[in-house]
Amino acid sequence: xxxxxxxxxxxxxxxxxxxxxxxxxxxxxxxxxxxxxxxxxxxxxxxxxxxxxxxxxxxxxxxxxxxxxxxxxxxxxxxxxxxxxxxxxxxxxxxxxxxxxxxxxxxxxxxxxxxxxxxxxxxxxxxxxxxxxxxxxxxxxxxxxxxxxxxxxxxxxxxxxxxxxxxxxxxxxxxxxxxxxxxxxxxxxxxxxxxxxxxxxxxxxxxxxxxxxxxxxxxxxxxxxxxxxxxxxxxxxxxxxxxxxxxxxxxxxxxxxxxxxxxxxxxxxxxxxxxxxxxxxxxxxxxxxxxxx
Amino acid sequence: xxxxxxxxxxxxxxxxxxxxxxxxxxxxxxxxxxxxxxxxxxxxxxxxxxxxxxxxxxxxxxxxxxxxxxxxxxxxxxxxxxxxxxxxxxxxxxxxxxxxxxxxxxxxxxxxxxxxxxxxxxxxxxxxxxxxxxxxxxxxxxxxxxxxxxxxxxxxxxxxxxxxxxxxxxxxxxxxxxxxxxxxxxxxxxxxxxxxxxxxxxxxxxxxxxxxxxxxxxxxxxxxxxxxxxxxxxxxxxxxxxxxxxxxxxxxxxxxxxxxxxxxxxxxxxxxxxxxxxxxxxxxxxxxxxxxxxxxxxxxxxxxxxxxxxxxxxxxxxxxxxxxxxxxxxxxxxxxxxxxxxxxxxxxxxxxxxxxxxxxxxxxxxxxxxxxxxxxxxxxxxxxxxxxxxxxxxxxxxxxxxxxxxxxxxxxxxxxxxxxxxxxxxxxxxxx
Numbered sequence: 001x002x003x004x005x006x007x008x009x010x011x012x013x014x015x016x017x018x019x020x021x022x023x024x025x026x027x028x029x030x031x032x033x034x035x036x037x038x039x040x041x042x043x044x045x046x047x048x049x050x051x052x053x054x055x056x057x058x059x060x061x062x063x064x065x066x067x068x069x070x071x072x073x074x075x076x077x078x079x080x081x082x083x084x085x086x087x088x089x090x091x092x093x094x095x096x097x098x099x100x101x102x103x104x105x106x107x108x109x110x111x112x113x114x115x116x117x118x119x120x121x122x123x124x125x126x127x128x129x130x131x132x133x134x135x136x137x138x139x140x141x142x143x144x145x146x147x148x149x150x151x152x153x154x155x156x157x158x159x160x161x162x163x164x165x166x167x168x169x170x171x172x173x174x175x176x177x178x179x180x181x182x183x184x185x186x187x188x189x190x191x192x193x194x195x196x197x198x199x200x201x202x203x204x205x206x207x208x209x210x211x212x213x214x215x216x217x218x219x220x221x222x223x224x225x226x227x228x229x230x231x232x233x234x235x236x237x238x239x240x241x242x243x244x245x246x247x248x249x250x251x252x253x254x255x256x257x258x259x260x261x262x263x264x265x266x267x268x269x270x271x272x273x274x275x276x277x278x279x280x281x282x283x284x285x286x287x288x289x290x291x292x293x
Numbered sequence: 294x295x296x297x298x299x300x301x302x303x304x305x306x307x308x309x310x311x312x313x314x315x316x317x318x319x320x321x322x323x324x325x326x327x328x329x330x331x332x333x334x335x336x337x338x339x340x341x342x343x344x345x346x347x348x349x350x351x352x353x354x355x356x357x358x359x360x361x362x363x364x365x366x367x368x369x370x371x372x373x374x375x376x377x378x379x380x381x382x383x384x385x386x387x388x389x390x391x392x393x394x395x396x397x398x399x400x401x402x403x404x405x406x407x408x409x410x411x412x413x414x415x416x417x418x419x420x421x422x423x424x425x426x427x428x429x430x431x432x433x434x435x436x437x438x439x440x441x442x443x444x445x446x447x448x449x450x451x452x453x454x455x456x457x458x459x460x461x462x463x464x465x466x467x468x469x470x471x472x473x474x475x476x477x478x479x480x481x482x483x484x485x486x487x488x489x490x491x492x493x494x495x496x497x498x499x500x501x502x503x504x505x506x507x508x509x510x511x512x513x514x515x516x517x518x519x520x521x522x523x524x525x526x527x528x529x530x531x532x533x534x535x536x537x538x539x540x541x542x543x544x545x546x547x548x549x550x551x552x553x554x555x556x557x558x559x560x561x562x563x564x565x566x567x568x569x570x571x572x573x574x575x576x577x578x579x580x581x582x583x584x585x586x587x588x589x590x591x592x593x594x595x596x597x598x599x600x601x602x603x604x605x606x607x608x609x610x611x612x613x614x615x616x617x618x619x620x621x622x623x624x625x626x627x628x629x630x631x632x633x634x635x636x637x638x639x640x641x642x643x644x645x646x647x648x649x650x651x652x653x654x655x656x657x658x659x660x661x662x663x664x665x666x667x668x669x670x671x672x673x674x675x676x677x678x679x680x681x682x683x684x685x686x687x688x689x690x691x692x693x694x695x696x697x698x699x700x701x702x703x704x705x706x707x708x709x710x711x712x713x714x715x716x717x718x719x720x721x722x723x724x725x
Contacts (some may be wrong), residue, residue, distance in 0.1 A: 020484060028626065029525075034331065053692060071331070197441035200323070201418045202296065 002119040003057025004158055006048045007108055010041040010063050012072035013128040016249060021239040037072040040123025044186040046193050048121050049080050051156055051187040058082050063091060070209050077204035078196045091222060096230035101137025103225050107217040108142060120183040124149055139183035148185045168233055174291055296322045298447040300623060301436055303423045305332035305407045307609045308595025309453030311350055311616030317413040319624040327419045329660040333403030337480060337573035338609065339521050339528050341503060344393040348612040351409060359401040359413060361523040362501025363392035370557065372508035373679035375698050377557045388553050396501050396521045426450060426464045433590035449623055449633045450591045453616060456574045458597035467584040472539055473602065474578030476516060478532025479545040483565030487525050493561055494522055508675030510552050514541055515661060529553065529562065531556060532575060545572065577603040580658035587638035592619045600650060604657045611650050663723040673707055
């Protein structure tokens with residue numbers, strides 16, 4: 001049985017914990033904000049690495065971004081990824097999710113010419129754009145089955161070319177079987193990441209990263225990438241105003257939890273006038289019922 | 294068989310990267326190991342960068358290094374409780390040609406500097422902590438890291454792991470730091486739009502201002518405060534000897550809050566959005582706390598070697614200088630085919646002694662002691678000079694000679710003739 005050939009799409013994003021918003025223009029100020037590997041992508045990487053641990057195969061990390069994004073790929077390499085490709089070209093500047101998924105899909109097509117791809121992984125979304133659109137966009141363009149918000153992959157059978165994935169939804173977990181090749185977007189918190197060994201760190205620091213420009217990524221049509229290929233229009237940007245609400249301490253007698261409940265309820269009603277109206281209506285009704293009995 | 298390097302540099306701050314860069318340029322195989330997520334991620338400094346030491350390594354650094362502003366104005370303020378007496382040196386000429394002092398954000402600068410070392414061929418590994426030095430007999434032969442299969446070997450290990458240098462302490466190279474040898478500095482970075490800073494400080498473009506403050510704000514503790522302008526932020530901080538903090542039982546943040554509320558600073562800091570609050574130790578022990586600097590197969594550079602000139606707040610330049618000189622020593626010995634033994638590596642210290650590094654540190658070796666034993670320099674005199682200025686400048690019908698007499702009397706009353714004389718001698722001794 002051959003091991004699967006896997007592509008993991010990763011993105012370098014500004015560390016949202018350290019981001020600041022320009023007080024006048026409301027835009028994100030990237031200057032001085034360190035860039036990190038999109039945290040959700042770490043779960044995608046880990047899921048791919050676990051498959052490789054079980055079945056062998058090969059993992060390529062793919063990233064689109066400026067030359068500095070090499071750092072994100074370096075990190076992926078240190079975790080045990082075999083190869084890394086950075087798709088980087090000035091022509092990509094200003095790409096929205098549509099243009100990005102076009103570019104990544106083309107690069108993956110190129111990679112599949114080297115060796116057919118069985119699985120593509122992405123994080124469920126990035127922490128800078130938060131759209132969660134690029135993964136599905138890539139799947140659609142490549143004609144791959146899409147399994148989004150996956151939290152577990154119990155079965156991957158390379159002989160029959162099938163995969164079973166648990167997909168987290170608002171109503172519960174769906175257990176889905178799909179044919180390969182497919183694209184999986186991985187949910188956060190599904191696993192604990194690994195800590196690379198020193199020889200692996202040294203190998204990753206040494207390994208050359210392949211950098212593809214637009215042409216190398218197989219993109220001819222300039223109208224599909226960059227600003228031209230991005231129909232998204234930003235209508236308005238604003239920074240949410242600061243909330244001045246503070247936590248409040250409520251004192252109550254430890255032996256009488258019901259006093260805490262009553263106090264809490266009072267506080268809630270004070271803030272929610274509609275609920276207060278409903279509650280008093282209910283109370284009236286209850287009273288009438290009680291009287292009629 | 295484990296992989297072997299010519300040199301391992303522990304730490305990717307200015308000292309470590311200067312050493313690694315120099316070694317790599319000399320054709321050596323270098324492994325640099327950084328504990329933080331990336332070089333600079335753990336660094337806390339004001340920060341001012343002096344061009345000289347960096348220029349020796351990267352002559353065209355001005356074209357590409359992430360610099361904030363170059364200093365055209367430096368102020369020194371002697372603070373009383375409500376007023377200050379100060380001096381200002383402003384020289385816009387410094388903005389022409391090649392400025393020699395810049396404000397920087399260390400998180401960005403260190404990353405750039407380490408990248409230069411990488412480009413020269415250094416193998417940099419981050420998020421990895423060196424736990425111990427590996428020895429064969431007395432000789433250091435490598436390091437053990439916190440990663441699996443974490444041992445790695447080299448002919449020489451350069452310790453550039455900062456003021457705490459856990460490694461040096463564990464290896465018995467350096468004793469535990471005394472509370473009197475380090476200052477604890479706290480710093481805030483406050484964000485402002487560029488135009489606000491330009492208006493407030495009378496600067497434009499890339500120009501910047503640095504203000505150093507001494508006086509009653511440290512409440513008799515040996516220390517200084519500072520305010521530096523960055524492109525879109527101000528760094529404001531205060532640091533005092535750790536032993537003094539312990540004695541006075543004042544939390545550092547209280548001191549910083551008081552500084553920010555001082556009438557001299559409040560208008561400059563108005564409407565800032567706090568982006569960072571950090572604290573760090575600064576090696577202030579000076580010449581006398583410099584440990585043994587080299588041994589069989591190892592050298593120590595930068596803060597780990599206590600190389601900070603606290604009087605002139607020079608640190609990162611001494612770090613680069615010591616890093617470079619350590620690396621040059623190693624290169625020279627290797628080229629001569631000499632083994633990196635304790636006696637051969639003593640050349641490093643001899644080099645430092647003949648450089649400005651040791652000369653400056655030796656010059657100020659008494660400063661802390663004098664200030665610690667004569668705290669009136671930090672409290673009484675700031676008060677006296679501020680009052681003197683107040684007296685002299687007030688026009689109230691009293692003639693000027695009488696004012697001068699009143700000022701002289703105030704000094705005599707607080708310090709006496711003998712006291713004044715002995716203070717003058719002490720100061721001269723401390724700074725000569």
